Amino acid sequence: MSIRHGLLALLSPEPRYGYQLRTEFEASTGATWPLNIGQVYTTLSRMERDGLVSPGEEDDQGRVVYMITEAGRAEMERWFSTPVAQADRPRDELVIKLAMAVTAPGVDVGRVVQTQRTATMATLQELTRAKRSAAGGTAQRLVLDSKIFQAEAEQRWLDHCEAVLAANTEGAQS
Amino acid sequence: MSVVRLADVTRTHGEGPAAVTALSGVNLAIEAGELVAVMGPSGSGKSTLLNLAGGLDTPTSGTVTVEDTDLATLTAKELAAIRRRHVGYVFQELNLIPSLSAVENVMLPRELDGDRSARARELAMEALGEVGLAHLADRFPEEISGGQRQRVAIARALVGERRLVLADEPTGALDSHTGDEILSLLRARCDAGATVLVVTHEPRYAAWADRVVFLRDGEVADATVPPAVNVR
Structure with missing residues (x-):
């Protein structure tokens, strides 16, 4: 199951703070998959390393807005267009994918x-x-x-x- | 050679702004020995597709070919002959004539095509044997189970030279185990050389097919790829 793809879908309409991503992720998936804020930031920093998201300026409270990159959009589109393999699958990925497809604009x-x-x-x-x-x-x-x-x-x-x-x-x- | 082929087939009911398109630009070729399932919600064009493939309906545009014959080139009489000799139907229920025994029901298409009674009975007994019901030949439809009635209907669909079966929800009135037996029988007839096009909304029955075609709003939305071992 892929947290990073879910986050990419949530970032696709507009930039978000980490704490917003966490709230929206849980709202979209009906809390079937609770995330802690640490997981969100760990995932975001790995995605930044991989060129899928880029951070903006820190605001006065030290919070950073993240935006999706072109590579990130391409990765999200690839995820949505690829079926989940039945073998050894974390079954909920399909549920998450559908919830995100409904949530993200233009899918x-x-x-x-x-x-x-x-x-x-x-x-x-x-x-x-x-x-x-x-x-x-x-x-x-x-x-x-x-x-x-x-x-x-x-x-x-x-x-x-x-x-x-x-x-x-x-x-x-x- | 495809047993049945639909090429760019469109079927529209009515004209002008009130026209309703039941099927649009459908391409589908089914080979001898192939079991193809058509799935789709009600109103997606499944039954229209089946009726066109069997020559019960004619396309607004495009061509339907059965056993190498373009159905549009035939007179009504020739078309009726093609249907009697080459195409068998199996419906959800009410397949059999209640006042005729199993073997008499299966004989019917052959008698209508001009076979003498003894010859028709011989072919009917052969067909009943192939579906494992030779021992129930003289029973009437109400004396046998629902699953057995469907097997008799399949025997009738395949009697004589017939090789193409068009089945519209053949498992609709059956429990899931009996439904599996019907698909297992259709599968076995395909492996013996028959060709079956089955319409169903049940995924578990569609899964017996070599190929599953998904219809949406009169168009082929997608299809599974037949397994490599079955490519002929």
Whole structure:
């Protein structure tokens, strides 16, 4: 799961102080992933080292505003356009990614949903093939079924996200 | 050779400002032995796509080719013959005629195409054998389970020379284990050379396919890549 990508998404509309990033991160992700301020600053300084963000002048209280760089924008776009790999994944990254895609301006959320849907379906197909050729008996089959149900639940949730987003768009237009 | 091919197919209902586009610029080619699933929310054009592929509907523009024949070049009579000989349908339910036995239901397309009764029965028994139901040939639809009725419908869809099955939510009325059995059967028929285009909104059933095509607002939004081992 990627704190730095979440921070990049939050910095994409305008520069932010570290403490603002922490508050907005928790607000966007529904506090499923609490951050402490130390993590925020550690991540920001690593991102500065990597050229993804740049600090502004210190204000009179010693606080520093951070802004996203061109390289940072490119990295954020890469994150949003890349599906999360099913293998060993910190499951919540998809949830965070969707929350951030909705929060950050200018992200094609429908595209993020569809990219993930196709990747998750490919996983589901692979699991189904494995199940067809499984010779290991009931235990192996049930383990595969468990993974199939997880992938299926994710597909349903993505369908739901899309329906909610479509309803919101229609509501905003009328 | 593709068994069915849609090339730049658009289907619009009505004209002028009230026109509704059900499908727009869809390209899809399905090869012999391939199982393709179409997924999408209601209103995305799934059923329109299936009806066009089976010659039950005609495109506003673009071409639909079945077994190397452009359907637009056919007379109504020739089109009906293509449907009887090459295309089988399986729906969610109400597939079978209740007053006919399983084998009589499966014989029907062959008899309509002019086969004598004995020949039609022979082909029907063969098709029922392929779906594992030869022993229930003389039962009536209400005397067998929902899953068995769908297997009879699949036998009818594949009777004789038919190699293309168009299935619209074939698992809709079944529990999840029986639904798996239906997809497993369709999968096995594909591995034996049939071609299946199945419309479903259930990811677990779509996952049996070689390729999953996602429809959104009448357009192909995305598709999974078929596994390398199945590339022919």
